[in-house]
Amino acid sequence: MSAALSVRELVVGYGGAPVLRGVSFDVDEGTVVALVGGNGAGKTTLLRTVSGLLTPSAGSVHLDGEDLARVGVEDRVRRGLAQVPEGRGVITELTVEENLRLGGLWRRDPADLRAALAEMYALFEPLERRRTTLGHQLSGGERQMLAIARALVARPRVLLLDEPSLGLAPLVVAQIMRVLRELCDRTGLTVLLAEQNVAGALSVADHGLVLALGEVVASRPAAELAGDEALRHAYLGF
Template identity: 50%
Template sequence: MSTPILEIRDLHVKYGNVEALHGIGLTVNQGEIVTILGANGAGKSTTLRAISGLLKPSGGEIRFEGKPAHTVPAHERVKLGIAQSPEGRRVFGTLTVRENLMLGAFTRSDKAGIAESLAWAYRLFPVLEKRRDQLAGTLSGGEQQMLAIGRALMAKPRVLLLDEPSLGLAPLLVKAIFQAIREVNQTTGLTVLLVEQNARAALKLAHRGYVMEVGRMVLEDTAEALIADPKVQSAYLGGRK
């Protein structure tokens, strides 16, 4: 069996004296889309922030391609191949769309490759090319989300961490963004770890999923099995549909 591209072992994270993650475990294999479901405060975003290096674990391991990554600084994790599109988009409002995208490539020096990645981001989200000289702060919420994902992709990651990409967006925009994520995964084999409140959309997109409750992983299965699970239906899917 091949080594997972991303693996978490017995991970603990604290905010002061409050433990947010209680020894969780998770694996993501090359080319998979894996989603983490859970209520607000379950620890989903904390998990992603620990993986990307924005939070320091108080115990446990994060392994990337079989090697320890939890001791590697955040900017070095980007170089390793881990990029995050954060909750709330966090675009630089006073910079243009193109400038925001180029910031995503800050660890890269391959000019031809960067130009190729930029062209690809524009193909994936055509509206970004139309708005390339527009200030990011003047974009709609959906356009800012596309920009945040495009910026993360500019790092040419091996694993893309997506934190609540559908938050606050209209259903049509959610559909477009999820279609783009699927296209990236299918055409490039990019591995995706997705945190998403819209459980139904996430499970339709993902291959596998985990369910978190108050800092613990309580369930893991294929997306199909989770959709069919009565407990998941009741808690996250609004009953059977």
């Protein structure tokens, strides 16, 4: 199995203070990798660096073998890398469908865009019923579904998700996780999932990375991490 995303010796800091300290890992094509750890571990910083929003002081990020050092955020999206940031950042003044269309703005084939929208409505049925509803009228769960669906309209090969379960009801979280697992199994989508809901993330992941104080302290199959009681107590709080 080939690596869709490779991170090597990544060092990132703010104001001279290091946040990531030599982080290295691979995310194999068609897998879900759960990036877990407590507040301040560096999960969001890592995702923002991979997506191009932050510039590392050392190290590299490769997408399908291509070094992204000189590739800007928009071009990373065109190459197949998409991020859903924490906070369900939909445009609240636009409808569900208008938000989704924004995700496919750079797609030149109208039929392709229509097909992508239809697929999102099939995956996230609540959005189909709310397609003319403004973003500010949606529930928290519907906003999260919309944020993920908007990223998927671009048909990325690698999807970065930052805390998608934050503040959501367990049933909504379970639905979102099910859709992600289904997409990986059916389409070969690759997902790097940063989560504080450790049990939920590991339940759908193939592999798990434990981040603590900016360093990867464990990298194992997800089931092994979930079953390691000493490691869970030391780093994951459950």
